[in-house]
Structure formats: C-alpha cells, structure tokens
Amino acid sequence: MNKPTSALTLHVDLGDRSYPIFIGQSLLAEPELVARHVTGRRAAIVTNTTVGPLYLDKLKALLQAAGKQVTTVVLPDGEEEKNWASLMQVFDTLLAEKCDRKTTMIALGGGVIGDLTGFAAASYMRGVPFIQVPTTLLSQVDSSVGGKTGINHPLGKNMIGAFYQPQAVIADTTTLDTLPDRELSAGLAEVIKHGAIIDPAFFDWIEANINQLLARDPAALAYAIQRSCEIKADVVRQDEREGGLRAILNFGHTFGHAIEAGLGYGEWLHGEAVGCGMVMAADLSYRLGFIGAATSERMKSLVKAARLPVVAPDLGRDCWLDLMEVDKKNEGGQIKFILLKPLGASVIMPVPQDALLATLEACIR
Amino acid sequence: MNKPTSALTLHVDLGDRSYPIFIGQSLLAEPELVARHVTGRRAAIVTNTTVGPLYLDKLKALLQAAGKQVTTVVLPDGEEEKNWASLMQVFDTLLAEKCDRKTTMIALGGGVIGDLTGFAAASYMRGVPFIQVPTTLLSQVDSSVGGKTGINHPLGKNMIGAFYQPQAVIADTTTLDTLPDRELSAGLAEVIKHGAIIDPAFFDWIEANINQLLARDPAALAYAIQRSCEIKADVVRQDEREGGLRAILNFGHTFGHAIEAGLGYGEWLHGEAVGCGMVMAADLSYRLGFIGAATSERMKSLVKAARLPVVAPDLGRDCWLDLMEVDKKNEGGQIKFILLKPLGASVIMPVPQDALLATLEACIR
Numbered sequence: 001m002n003k004p005t006s007a008l009t010l011h012v013d014l015g016d017r018s019y020p021i022f023i024g025q026s027l028l029a030e031p032e033l034v035a036r037h038v039t040g041r042r043a044a045i046v047t048n049t050t051v052g053p054l055y056l057d058k059l060k061a062l063l064q065a066a067g068k069q070v071t072t073v074v075l076p077d078g079e080e081e082k083n084w085a086s087l088m089q090v091f092d093t094l095l096a097e098k099c100d101r102k103t104t105m106i107a108l109g110g111g112v113i114g115d116l117t118g119f120a121a122a123s124y125m126r127g128v129p130f131i132q133v134p135t136t137l138l139s140q141v142d143s144s145v146g147g148k149t150g151i152n153h154p155l156g157k158n159m160i161g162a163f164y165q166p167q168a169v170i171a172d173t174t175t176l177d178t179l180p181d182r183e184l185s186a187g188l189a190e191v192i193k194h195g196a197i198i199d200p201a202f203f204d205w206i207e208a209n210i211n212q213l214l215a216r217d218p219a220a221l222a223y224a225i226q227r228s229c230e231i232k233a234d235v236v237r238q239d240e241r242e243g244g245l246r247a248i249l250n251f252g253h254t255f256g257h258a259i260e261a262g263l264g265y266g267e268w269l270h271g272e273a274v275g276c277g278m279v280m281a282a283d284l285s286y287r288l289g290f291i292g293a294a295t296s297e298r299m300k301s302l303v304k305a306a307r308l309p310v311v312a313p314d315l316g317r318d319c320w321l322d323l324m325e326v327d328k329k330n331e332g333g334q335i336k337f338i339l340l341k342p343l344g345a346s347v348i349m350p351v352p353q354d355a356l357l358a359t360l361e362a363c364i365r
Numbered sequence: 366m367n368k369p370t371s372a373l374t375l376h377v378d379l380g381d382r383s384y385p386i387f388i389g390q391s392l393l394a395e396p397e398l399v400a401r402h403v404t405g406r407r408a409a410i411v412t413n414t415t416v417g418p419l420y421l422d423k424l425k426a427l428l429q430a431a432g433k434q435v436t437t438v439v440l441p442d443g444e445e446e447k448n449w450a451s452l453m454q455v456f457d458t459l460l461a462e463k464c465d466r467k468t469t470m471i472a473l474g475g476g477v478i479g480d481l482t483g484f485a486a487a488s489y490m491r492g493v494p495f496i497q498v499p500t501t502l503l504s505q506v507d508s509s510v511g512g513k514t515g516i517n518h519p520l521g522k523n524m525i526g527a528f529y530q531p532q533a534v535i536a537d538t539t540t541l542d543t544l545p546d547r548e549l550s551a552g553l554a555e556v557i558k559h560g561a562i563i564d565p566a567f568f569d570w571i572e573a574n575i576n577q578l579l580a581r582d583p584a585a586l587a588y589a590i591q592r593s594c595e596i597k598a599d600v601v602r603q604d605e606r607e608g609g610l611r612a613i614l615n616f617g618h619t620f621g622h623a624i625e626a627g628l629g630y631g632e633w634l635h636g637e638a639v640g641c642g643m644v645m646a647a648d649l650s651y652r653l654g655f656i657g658a659a660t661s662e663r664m665k666s667l668v669k670a671a672r673l674p675v676v677a678p679d680l681g682r683d684c685w686l687d688l689m690e691v692d693k694k695n696e697g698g699q700i701k702f703i704l705l706k707p708l709g710a711s712v713i714m715p716v717p718q719d720a721l722l723a724t725l726e727a728c729i730r
Binding site for chain 2: 084088091092095096098119122123124125126127148149150153155156158159160161162163241242325
C-alpha cells in the first residue's frame, strides 16, 4: 500500500533503537510516509506559532486520512520558550485529551520543538514513541540525529533532558523554502562543524559550495544534509550516550553555550553562537599549536562567508569563565575544550588558562 | 579496603543496567557501603524534612569521610510534594552548586524521594548515576526495585517520569524503627500484593505472620522485604519497560490511583489506596468467576489485618470511571484491570462495565 518514496534513506544503527532518516523534497506531501511510522491509533503533533500555520493542517489531514486520532499543541516560538512552562503545556494537553502510552508524538519544527517534544515523549508516562519532522536546516543536519532531547534551565542550556531515540526522522527539504536567511546560516554552522571535526574533504566542499548553499540550491542542500547526518550518525553509533567520542560534536559549543546563556537565550540563534564558538575554538587550537594561523583564518572566513558572526560578545572575563564552567562537558571540576588537531580531526582536553584568556581577548575585539 | 558486610545481597539482573540490593540491619553505620557506589568525586543527597533530621548528617559524614564532596537538598515531605516544584528545587541546587554529570545522586527517604530523585538523576544533564537508600517499608519492598521514576501531574499520578536504574539499593532495615505505624501498614500492602499475584505460598506466609510483621519482628520484616524484592526483581528482569508481564505489579493500582487522585494526593497513603484497591480488584475477580467468594474474603481479611482500609471512598460513579480511564494501564482507549485468576496468579484484561459498577457499588458501602 505504501507508495515508493523518492527520499534518500539513511539508517542510524543503534541496535534495537535504530531508526531511519528520510531526506528529500516534498516528503510531507506523501500520504503514507509519516502515518506508517505511527504504530498506534493516536498521534500528538507539537509545533510552534511560526511553523504551525505553514504545515500543521497538512500533516494533521494526512494522519487523519490514515485513520489516526490527532492531538495538536502549538507552542510559542523561540529558544527562550524551550523551558518547563512549554513542556508542561504539552503534558497538560496530552493528559486533558487522555492520550495513552501508545500515542506517537510528532515534533514538527526546528531544534527547539524537536528537543522539547523528544523530552516530552521520553517522559510522558515514562516514554512514548516519537517522530521528528525537522523543518529547519539546523534541525535537519543536527538535532534530529542523535537522540539528545531536553529543555533549558535558567542556569544552563539543555540541563534537563534525556537520551531518547525517535522511531523515524522525516527531513522534507521543501520546508527550507520558507526558512528565514538568518536561520539558513545558523544551520550551516553545524554543517561546517561536521567537516571541521571529522571530514576535511567535506570542509573543502562546503568552502567551494557556500554560495550555492546560501542560494538554497536543492542539490547542494540535500548533499550537505545527507553528509552531515552520515557523519553525525556514525559518531552517535559509536558513542550513543556521550561517554567519549561523541563529545567532539560539541566543537564550538562550550563557547557557543556561554554566548547564548550570557546574552540570554534567543538573542543569538544557536547556530550563530556555534559559528562564533567555532572561530574561537579554532583560535584556541592555533594558540596551542594544533593548527596554523592560515587554518584558523580559513575557519573564520568560512563562518563569515556563511553570514554568521565571527566576533564574540563582550560578556566580561569572569562571566565568560563562569558560564563555560557550568557547561555539561565540564567534568570533575575542569573545563575541557574540543580542539582541531589538525583541521578534520579533533581532540578533547583541558587548556592552560592563559591560552583561553588570549582567545577570549582576541575574539571579543 | 571494604569491610565485609552482614547484608543480604540480591542482584537485579538487567544486563548492563544490573545492580545489587543490600538488605540488612545498620547498613548506614557501615563506613564504606554507600561510598563505594559513588564512583565520582561528588554526591548529592536528596531527602525530606522528616527523614533528613534522622539520617542526613550521618550519611553526609560517611561520604565526606570517604573523600566525597556532598551537596544536600531537603524537600518538604509528602506525596503532594512529588511535583515539578520539588524537582526544580533539586535542579536549582545542583546547578547552583555546579554539580557535574559524574555527580552521584542519592535518594534518602521513602517512595516519593526515591521516585523524584530517580527522575532528577535520569534527567539532570541527560542522566547521572544514582543510589537508592529507601527508609520506609513501602520503598524497600517496592519503589526501590524496578527503575520506575517520576513525578505526579495534577491530572494523574506518575505521569511524568522515566525508566532509570540505580547503581545500587541499600535497604537498612534499622530505619524502619522510626517509621510511623500507618506507614508500616502501607508498606505491607505491596508485600501482600507480591504474594497475591505470583506466589500463593508467600501469601499464606504473610497471613500466618501478619502480627509479627506489625510488631516489627526484624526476622519477619527481613524475609518479607527479601521475598518481595526477589519477586519484583524477577518480574522486572523479564519485562523492564512494562511491555506486558510487568503490568501485573499494578494489581490494585488502577483502583488505588483513582482513590489517591480523587481524594487529592496525600490524603490516603499510596499503600493504603493500594490495599483498598486490592480488595476491589479481588471483588472484581470474584464477580467475573476467577476466584471464589472465600478467596475474595481472604484478601479483605488480610488487608484489614494489616490495618489498611477496605472500604473505598465515595468519589461518585462518574468521577471513579473518569479517574480510572486516564490511568497509564489504559491503552487504546480501553481500561484494563489486573485480576486474580486464581489467587497467586493474575490476568490483565478489559472488564464488562456492569461488573465494574457492581464492584464500585459493593466496595464503597
């Protein structure tokens, strides 16, 4: 009964938690693709006030046509809404509508909706199935792969959450047509990251194709998403719960999280903070002799070409150090950084305070 | 370096999530038993205003003597405090004190503290290790085995949570000396349940020893705890995430949860509601012809002998049905009940409405 899909399918191999990622144009127009991953009678779609008006009715109709009873929750949009109040709004609705533990939750939106809905699915009645339908480049290349879910706490980003894998990820690249330029650039930050930490040839390809990506060339975007998901899935497969290797995916994030927390969530987009954070991490890698000055400049140029910020906000030295200290990668009281050694490979290590301060000094100017 | 312990040790066999349960007198007086399960430098003890004054200083001193840095959180006591506000108080403290992801959380208290701390451990930075130190009979025989963690929602008990296994459970039976009589009886409800659903010989033993148990005879209590943990661990081993068999552990709980929610959490103790719920489930089993009238009476007599309520509160028929409908065991829109068929064995099934109404009618009088 299922129509053959034109989507490219990747498999994230995690034993009995394995799942497929579908990448392609107009996947939300295919009548069966989402519905066949809803195993029970009921689905609960969580979306926001920006994405909802664009795609919610369509997705709801598809599911209803497949005989599913559909509950919907529309949350306010924004990183600052990735909090307990939004999570409670989801639980309140699920319970008021008596959703049972076989209800499949569907995240329709970007990373905030995906992370929050994933954590809601992990926690509702101690776990219900869920499907990711990422509608931003950032969430298609990053947060829909890897099972990290969660919400922010006033004292730190993603501090409350779970590792919880979806049943399927459906990345409809047509949804990127409605994405604001600023968010497209934010998504490119994570694409660049995947090249920088693990695949120098992909980094080269991004440099060569940055204008096509910014111009939303469908083939270029599809390749960038595919390669990013492959790289991330491969890392996650080796280290699902971030015991070691997986931490390299946080390249640029220790600085980036400090920027987000220091300015207040939502001031900079996550991808913007990560873009700037990668420039800082490359600078730190250079100061420690792991990459040359030219490579550090290459990173800065590519981040800039992607229309992302390369100058860090001046939060004040003590505030910077304090914000980085509480980051989750801080273990046993010592801040660890993910550094390039060289471009296309990475190391995780504590760094001398003077090098860190020099990087802060250099990147804030 | 570890002193040999006089504790009885059970192993809960869950593959790489296996853990030991230690049962015995004065275990909190042993210098190394708790500390050796704290693998990192830091521990965070969560307790309440009732248990804290009795055991917190002692446990904290033991851990500090073993070189651990100890954070403490003292929550208000009571089932009505098993909510998001208490959970946030834990997260607020952990983050304010910059606890890292290698911090071991320790639940020192009864089921509320255990469930809440377990969920905090499951969710803090997407999961940190935790140890259960149950100090009530109920938590020693029930909530410390099986990995169910969570908090209540105004619309339902334990609606938000996770399956998350501890590193170890340390059940110091000496802590039962300070337990109020009413809570001792509440714990016996779950002991009776374990006999009723799976082990008729244990049910006989409880009938024969109910007075020794109420008199807190140490040998009788130790055996009741041991056999309860064995039975529950065996069920959980076969069905960790409650896909099927494990649901039998909810015997009496569909009625019991309705009582707790209908009266407001904390009005009846959980064990009191389960005790009455078992009488109702036995009555329903009798009405469906699965057990005889004499067996239904045996259940009622034993629950009464344990000084637990056997007459259900009159919540009103519609309220009863509504409260049972939202129970987590309700799947696909149909209420399922765990019934005795016969005593010492159980079945899970939907029931005819008229039999259910007859049971409500009979048990509310």
